[in-house]
Amino acid sequence: MKIETTKLDGVLLLTPDRFGDSRGFFSESWNKRRMAEHGIDLEFVQDNHSLSSKVGTIRGLHYQTPPHAQAKLVRCGRGALFDVALDIRVGSPTFGQWVGAELTAENGRQLLVPVGFAHGFVTRAPDTEIVYKCTDYFAPDCDRAIAHNDPVLGIDWGVSIASFTLSDKDASAPLLADIEPVFAWDGRQ
Ligand SMILES: Cc1cn([C@H]2C[C@H](O)[C@@H](COP(=O)(O)OP(=O)(O)O[C@H]3O[C@H](C)C(=O)[C@H](O)[C@H]3O)O2)c(=O)[nH]c1=O
Numbered sequence: 001m002k003i004e005t006t007k008l009d010g011v012l013l014l015t016p017d018r019f020g021d022s023r024g025f026f027s028e029s030w031n032k033r034r035m036a037e038h039g040i041d042l043e044f045v046q047d048n049h050s051l052s053s054k055v056g057t058i059r060g061l062h063y064q065t066p067p068h069a070q071a072k073l074v075r076c077g078r079g080a081l082f083d084v085a086l087d088i089r090v091g092s093p094t095f096g097q098w099v100g101a102e103l104t105a106e107n108g109r110q111l112l113v114p115v116g117f118a119h120g121f122v123t124r125a126p127d128t129e130i131v132y133k134c135t136d137y138f139a140p141d142c143d144r145a146i147a148h149n150d151p152v153l154g155i156d157w158g159v160s161i162a163s164f165t166l167s168d169k170d171a172s173a174p175l176l177a178d179i180e181p182v183f184a185w186d187g188r189q
Contacts, residue, residue, distance in 0.1 A: 003015075003040075006085075011085045011113060014109070016110070018108060027108060042133075044134060045137060046134045048130075051129045052127075055124060055126055056164050058120060058122045060170065061086055061120035061147075062120060062144065062145050063118040065144055068139035071135040072134050073110055074111045074112075075132065076109075076129070077105060079124070079128030080102065081103055082121060082124055082158050083120075086153065088117060089117075090184050091185035103130075116185075118144075122159050146173055148170060150176050
């Protein structure tokens with residue numbers, strides 16, 4: 001397992017080992033005990049799986065508010081996507097900053113998105129499937145969105161396309177400056 005830090009505290013890139021043979025490969029995509037040995041102690045309760053047919057489909061940026069805030073461990077099951085985590089912890093030295101990583105079925109990379117961060121992705125291949133683990137259950141009343149094209153955030157999705165494919169919710173999501181602040185930075189670097 002390779003674990004890489006990012007410029008955002010707690011947002012990690014994980015690359016599980018793959019054991020190849022003449023049939024293909026085997027990989028443990030999540031191992032609670034091994035992750036705890038690396039100081040990553042998360043209790044996942046829900047797995048999500050979505051298919052996005054078109055290149056340039058954006059889902060996000062989303063988060064759930066307390067008491068149902070979610071940390072997520074994201075990977076790509078088929079195709080390719082660019083996954084983004086955005087710091088929305090008020091008082092954080094990296095508030096409003098984002099990091100992104102290309103996750104593909106081929107590279108097997110995973111992005112760990114802690115509580116206090118919004119999450120979104122854009123597809124970079126047709127029929128891309130994302131699978132991710134969540135530390136709390138879906139709570140529609142706590143479901144929130146931030147505009148993928150907020151000019152202050154300046155997220156470079158890395159897909160040159162005339163128009164992205166978005167849900168109505170995402171097409172009308174508020175700017176970061178207009179959301180209700182619900183996460184506070186805990187002061188640890
Ligand atoms: C998130 C979720 C949705 N749903 C139902 C609600 C809707 O009827 C349908 C589609 O929901 P939504 O349009 O919110 O799906 P996405 O746009 O893929 O949302 C997700 O996209 C970004 C990338 C995320 O990180 C979140 O997990 C989540 O917000 O699935 C459920 O039944 N359970 C769930 O956990």
